[in-house]
Amino acid sequence: MPDRARWCVITAVAGLLWFFSTGLAAAAPAPQTVPEPPSDGCITCHRNLGGRLAAPALKIADDIHVRRGFTCTACHGGDAKAPGMEAMDPKRGFVGRPKPADLPAVCGKCHSSPEIMRRFNPRIPTDEVARFQTSVHGQKLSAGDQRVATCTSCHGVHPILAVTDSRSPVFPSSVPATCARCHADAAYMKPYGIPITQYAEYKTSVHGEALLGRGSKQAPACNDCHGNHGAVPPGVDSVANVCAQCHGSQRDLFTRSPHRAAFESMGLPQCTACHGNHQISRPSDEMVGTSPPAVCAQCHQADSKGGVAAKVIRTALEDLKQSTAAAGDLVARAENAGMDMSDAKLPLSDARTQLILARNLAHGLSLREVQSATSEGVGLSRKAADLGRAGLAEIEFRRRGLVAALVVIAVLSLGLYLKTRTTPGP
Amino acid sequence: MVRQPLRVTRRSLADLLLAAGLAGLAGTVLYPLVRYLIPPKVKEVTAGSIVAAKVGDLPPNSGKILLFGGKPAILVHTSQGTYKAFTAVCTHLACTVQYRPDFGHIWCACHDGHFDLNGQVIGGPPPRPLAEFTVTVKGTEIVVTRPA
Numbered sequence: 001m002p003d004r005a006r007w008c009v010i011t012a013v014a015g016l017l018w019f020f021s022t023g024l025a026a027a028a029p030a031p032q033t034v035p036e037p038p039s040d041g042c043i044t045c046h047r048n049l050g051g052r053l054a055a056p057a058l059k060i061a062d063d064i065h066v067r068r069g070f071t072c073t074a075c076h077g078g079d080a081k082a083p084g085m086e087a088m089d090p091k092r093g094f095v096g097r098p099k100p101a102d103l104p105a106v107c108g109k110c111h112s113s114p115e116i117m118r119r120f121n122p123r124i125p126t127d128e129v130a131r132f133q134t135s136v137h138g139q140k141l142s143a144g145d146q147r148v149a150t151c152t153s154c155h156g157v158h159p160i161l162a163v164t165d166s167r168s169p170v171f172p173s174s175v176p177a178t179c180a181r182c183h184a185d186a187a188y189m190k191p192y193g194i195p196i197t198q199y200a201e202y203k204t205s206v207h208g209e210a211l212l213g214r215g216s217k218q219a220p221a222c223n224d225c226h227g228n229h230g231a232v233p234p235g236v237d238s239v240a241n242v243c244a245q246c247h248g249s250q251r252d253l254f255t256r257s258p259h260r261a262a263f264e265s266m267g268l269p270q271c272t273a274c275h276g277n278h279q280i281s282r283p284s285d286e287m288v289g290t291s292p293p294a295v296c297a298q299c300h301q302a303d304s305k306g307g308v309a310a311k312v313i314r315t316a317l318e319d320l321k322q323s324t325a326a327a328g329d330l331v332a333r334a335e336n337a338g339m340d341m342s343d344a345k346l347p348l349s350d351a352r353t354q355l356i357l358a359r360n361l362a363h364g365l366s367l368r369e370v371q372s373a374t375s376e377g378v379g380l381s382r383k384a385a386d387l388g389r390a391g392l393a394e395i396e397f398r399r400r401g402l403v404a405a406l407v408v409i410a411v412l413s414l415g416l417y418l419k420t421r422t423t424p425g426p
Numbered sequence: 427m428v429r430q431p432l433r434v435t436r437r438s439l440a441d442l443l444l445a446a447g448l449a450g451l452a453g454t455v456l457y458p459l460v461r462y463l464i465p466p467k468v469k470e471v472t473a474g475s476i477v478a479a480k481v482g483d484l485p486p487n488s489g490k491i492l493l494f495g496g497k498p499a500i501l502v503h504t505s506q507g508t509y510k511a512f513t514a515v516c517t518h519l520a521c522t523v524q525y526r527p528d529f530g531h532i533w534c535a536c537h538d539g540h541f542d543l544n545g546q547v548i549g550g551p552p553p554r555p556l557a558e559f560t561v562t563v564k565g566t567e568i569v570v571t572r573p574a
Binding site: 210216218219246247248249250252341342343345346349350352353356360401404405407408411413415416422 | 440444535547549
């Protein structure tokens with residue numbers, strides 16, 4: 001190869017290598033940068049101390065406060081600019097590690113101040129400490145119990161992460177496990193005499209499956225029913241309102257039902273009397289009726305007025321359920337056989353809507369309303385069933401048509417055969 | 427009058443069979459043609475777009491449920507005069523949602539779920555927003571299209 005050609009090849013190869021190397025570098029995602037901790041006296045010294053004294057300084061870079069420009073002294077006091085141990089001189093405001101009883105006040109220095117908080121997040125509430133004081137945790141802390149949860153028990157410390165950070169112990173899907181650290185600990189809870197089964201029950205509940213199993217952030221965690229900073233068990237008369245944060249229509253129906261007054265007089269906790277609290281399972285039609293597992297049977301005899309009403313509601317629901325299932329089966333069979341059953345799907349969908357609506361209306365205990373919804377649903381499912389039957393009949397007709405066409409072809413073939421046999425040759 | 431016995435020859439039988447076969451063949455050809463020319467009772471709605479309504483059919487601040495791709499969809503004519511379309515299947519328990527003129531947004535009767543006119547959940551138990559379809563006005567027709 002001549003020198004000139006050789007140089008051309010070398011230049012082209014080098015150019016290609018340069019192009020791909022720079023192109024790939026540009027296309028590659030930028031490496032994640034780990035934020036450097038601020039360099040102040042506290043962190044500089046503590047990073048080199050090793051063990052538990054170094055741990056806070058090594059992890060502090062992720063702290064939401066540090067990211068917003070706060071330093072150790074904001075919580076611990078002292079003077080980070082002082083060169084040695086005098087940085088931790090109480091005369092310089094050093095408070096060291098705050099005691100649990102002091103934590104609400106330490107955090108509240110900023111978090112209870114609207115003026116300070118609006119500089120960082122105007123939407124953040126500033127009543128956390130006030131609400132904490134009303135909580136069971138806060139009241140016990142005020143009474144001298146140092147074992148109860150305070151701010152850092154739930155939010156963590158070194159680093160304290162933003163609630164929206166999925167690593168935070170108070171990220172919605174982490175809340176149940178965070179509460180369970182104490183509330184599922186038999187030894188820790190022993191002095192309080194409260195159950196420790198809540199977390200295990202919650203995990204198997206419809207809410208737990210949604211939040212922990214499917215990651216649905218709409219599903220409630222502990223704090224959505226109990227409150228977070230002002231955590232208390234919901235009172236008997238507030239249960240429906242707590243559930244109504246999501247299940248508003250059921251609350252409205254319940255509050256105008258005869259059950260409301262009856263439950264009040266019996267001291268029963270509204271929704272949870274039938275649905276349970278932590279272990280709320282997916283509701284089923286079997287919950288309505290006069291024999292177990294129907295929850296109505298807890299209070300109503302089968303021949304009582306309530307028992308008869310329960311039976312009527314259950315019968316109406318079952319009728320619609322069976323009618324809808326039968327219609328769905330017909331439509332599915334016709335569709336699987338190749339028929340376009342689009343027109344049947346709208347009434348079928350509406351029939352299913354009526355079934356779900358009727359199940360909800362059962363909370364109001366109005367037989368007229370439930371039966372009105374189920375009657376409409378049965379009518380719609382019959383319409384869908386008729387369309388399904390028509391689809392199946394059309395398939396049958398087409399099959400017979402195919403047989404008829406084959407017979408015609410056979411007759412024609414036979415006729416042609418005989419004709420050719422009887423036609424004299426040339 | 428002497429009655430002639432009916433004599434069926436092979437030729438006449440062949441003619442008969444041929445005539446019957448041809449008649450049947452004509453029937454089997456013509457019947458599907460006639461069925462094709464007469465509009466079928468069942469509409470074809472599995473396409474990616476559908477004419478949901480004519481301009482003027484829906485007054486402002488109203489909605490209409492229609493079938494789109496075998497599932498209920500809702501076309502909304504907003505108070506501002508724009509058209510919006512979403513799946514009408516509630517993301518909670520798959521009830522068919524409806525437009526509530528008094529609320530000015532989409533509502534699910536089953537469990538009081540509320541969706542704004544972007545399909546986003548604004549109240550109640552639905553866990554996810556309603557999927558939105560594209561709406562275009564072509565002449566006098568309002569066409570709802572499934573996004574690609």
